Amino acid sequence: MGLPILLCALSMGTQAILGLLVLARAPGQRVNQLFALLLLLFFWWSLGELLLITLPFNHFLPKLLFTPILLLPYLFARFTAIFPQRWTEAPILRPGLPGLLLLVPTLVLLGLLWTDRLVEVCEPIDNGLLLALGRFEFLAKGIVVGYLLLALHALSTVWNQVDSEFQMRRLRYTFAALALPGTAGPVFIALGRWYISGYTAYTFGLFPTLGIVMSCILAYAILRYQLMEIDLIFSIGLVYTLLTALLAGFLELMENGLQNVLNLSSTWSTILSTLAIAAVFSPLKDLIVSLVDRFFGKRSFDAAAVLRHLLQAMRKAGSAGEVLDTLVRETGLVVDPDSAVVLLRSGAVARAGGSPDPLPSLPGQWLPMDEIEAVIEAGGEHPGFDREAFRRWREAGFRLAFPLRRGETVEGALFLGAKRGRVPYTSQEKTLVASACDEVCPILDNLALLATMVARDRASQEIDWARQLYQRIQADQRVTRIGGYEVILFSSLAREIKGDLIDLQDRPGDRFLALHDAFHSGILAALTLHLLYSALRCAPPADRMARAHAVLAPFTDPPLRSAVTYLQLDEATVTLVNAGNPPPLRFDPAGGWQEAAGQGRPLGLEGPDLARAEVRLPPGSFLFCATNGLAKAFGDREGKGLRRFLDDLRATGNMPACHQALQNALAALPDRAGFPDDITYLFLRAAAPAAPPPA
Known part of the structure; x- marks a missing residue:
């Protein structure tokens, strides 16, 4: 038994x-x-x-x-x-x-x-x-x-x-x-x-x-x-058990051989045996570590193939965080550290294993060495070198440090702890990790460039969509008559969306014109114009401007604001409401140009401040409304140059002639195609009564 x-x-x-x-x-x-x-x-x-x-x-x-x-x-x-x-x-x-x-x-x-x-x-x-x-x-x-x-x-x-x-x-x-x-x-x-x-x-x-x-x-x-x-305990025990057994056998053979063959005393035999053991200890340990690693699968590898695989995995990442995670994960699979951390100056971190939290700060100075102990020792020979930064990483359990460089600037670093088996890192492993770290910053730069290009393409696509929607709500400038009124519409838009819009509704019993000049540009301007386009159609005529102001006022970050000139076209009168655009002008053959209404305050700003007027247009009279882009084209925001130009046209007394004179003046502007703002205006007069049919 x-x-x-x-x-x-x-x-x-x-x-x-x-x-x-x-x-x-x-x-x-x-x-x-x-x-x-x-x-x-x-x-x-x-x-x-x-x-x-x-x-x-x-x-x-x-x-x-x-x-x-x-x-x-x-x-x-x-x-x-x-x-x-x-x-x-x-x-x-x-x-x-x-x-x-x-x-x-x-x-x-x-x-x-x-x-x-x-x-x-x-x-x-x-x-x-x-x-x-x-x-x-x-x-x-x-x-x-x-x-x-x-x-x-x-x-x-x-x-x-x-x-x-x-x-x-x-x-x-x-x-x-x-x-x-x-x-x-x-x-x-x-x-x-x-x-x-x-x-x-x-x-x-x-x-x-x-x-x-x-x-x-x-x-x-x-x-x-x-x-x-838990392979750490086994690998250490196996390596040092074999090493101890071999050294004990070597010591016994040396002493017996020296005493029996050379007839040396026990003292000299012990001294010579100790010196021999000291000489063979490190090579013998390296040999045992190599044999243990080889037997248990930790064999040498094709560094080029591993590096190619690692770089391919990092280039597939879609963000800086994924690149760092891939570097830590793939490096861990190859060199098997007990902990790994990659830290950027931007604060981005990826870690694996038992790394401490919080991490030490990134060293500001570096030496051309990857062993932290070697850096600390060599740093004493460089006055002003901050060895404490590396000491903190050593105390946190890390042994190697590989900087991530962009040119001469260190943008971050990869820190590795001891290997799980406590065997030393080979030169092949260090070279592999250093080569991978050299490629991190270029990969991050490529990602940033791609992100910029994608963002630019996305912004361009969004602007195209906004421009298409913007064009769909823009009034047709070929329209010359609305109900009992003749109109001349003109809008010259800049290369980007600046916010001018002529809004027209020709519905029996509810006809109106609106001249918009939205603040900002691009998508914000397009959004403002779409809100106004909808608000004017969802409210009764008497409340349209107040409702439009109420729609824009809550939007403060970013603010959505717009200057608007609104014309409600009734059979006998024109109800004129101005909010922020230059004062509309009324031409009268007897009195010339006169302000038909005040300027008011743009919609969305503070409380509504609307300039209102009821305007009649007898034969020979007409209205002129414009955004401030036309005033800028004549040299000043206040519109003094435009007013002088219109006063010179008083003798014509004809709406089409005034329009043609404005077109000629605009065509003569230097760099007309590159003018940075929209130019929008309209003329409005009562249509002549239809001639009676022949008897």
Whole structure:
């Protein structure tokens, strides 16, 4: 019975060590907790078998043995639903009663076990137990199979979501190890020393052996595929255990050889052996690290291919934050630091691993070195160099610093902590990271340029849409008659939307003209004009200007304002309302040009201040209304130059002649095509009565 006891002890030891390491690595992580609990159940299984071997048989010990066996299927099914990534739709993870119902079969089996209804016969035999299940045999097997099918369903779902060969292999090794003891049922039935019809022989030592194999597979997965992220302890232990063993053997051989072959005294043998060990320590350590890294998958790589892949991934990013996240993520996959942070002067940050928060500030001065310790040491030889900035990063747990340069200016830096395996960074890895960092600023510049181009194209597209909508509400300048009035409409628009608009409605019983000059330009001007266009049509004639003011007044950031001249065209009179445009002028053959109404205040500014007038237009009289763009064309905003020009036209006394004179004057302006503002005006007079039909 000595071998089964030894196997049980070895199995318990390896499982306890693995479970404690996993739990200590991240006690708050649900995955680590459940993984450690699984290993604890395997430990319990081996412990129960050890007690059966070493203690006198009683009926309590088999129950102690079978309890972890009955708990394992449920916990294994739950573990498969959260590792390596959580499957949120897993039935076993559902909150509330649906999730608890899946625990009930396990509780039923435990109740049957501890009330002596599950195992009908349990008798000790040489090196094992003879078992027979009672009438609940098929119920128990069905429950266990159900849990295994649930676990397989979760495994197949997770397997389809694995996105890398690294994750796939880690998943394969993990579940191969955990499923190994579960496959032992058929094995011990086939290989058991006793097999009687209706009975099953449980052989001592078989399950502990499978547990040891499971632990070895898990340890390999921990080292090679960073299972549960605890490969640090194993790699350090493995490297220094091998190093210590080799140095001890080397010391013994050296001393024996020097004493026996060269007949040196023990003192000289010890001195020479110590010097030899000091000489071979570093090369031997590097050799062991290289062998361990090579055996556990940390082999040299094609730096050009890796750099090409990294740059391609960064160039696919759509923002500066995504570029930094990609740099940290891809760098971590290649060089395997325990923490990584990239920090820009703009404040943008991307991090991975256990980096502190808040981070130290970015150093203002740099030396051509990537080892932070080397920078701190060399900084003492440069007067005025700020070594404290690098000391703070070293105290935060970082070992390497790679600046992100734009020309001679350092825009940020990538900081890396020690490698997870505590082996040093190779020169190949440092060169790769430095090359990737050299490309970050050009990639960010390209992104900024693309963003500017996209924004410019978007703004151009929006202006085009606004211009199309603007043109749709602009009155047709070819219109010459509205009801009983003749009109001349003119609007010369600048290259960009400046805000002038002639609004016309020719509806029997409700005819009006409106001359708008919106503040601002572009989309804001187009928006203001559309609001006014709608407001004038949604209010009764007497309230239109007040309603338009009420629509614009709430918009203060940005402010939407407009000067408006409104003409309500009735049969006998013209109701004139002016809000901010130059005062409308009325030409009378006897008195010349006179102001028909005041200027008022633009709509949307403070309270409404509207200049109103009722104007009659006898034969020979006409109205002239314009925006301030026409006044600017004649040299001043106040309109004095325009008024002098109109006074000179008094002798013509003819509306078409005045319009033609204005056109000639505008055509003579220098750089007329490049005039920076809209020029808009209108003439209005009563139409001559129609001639009676011939007799």
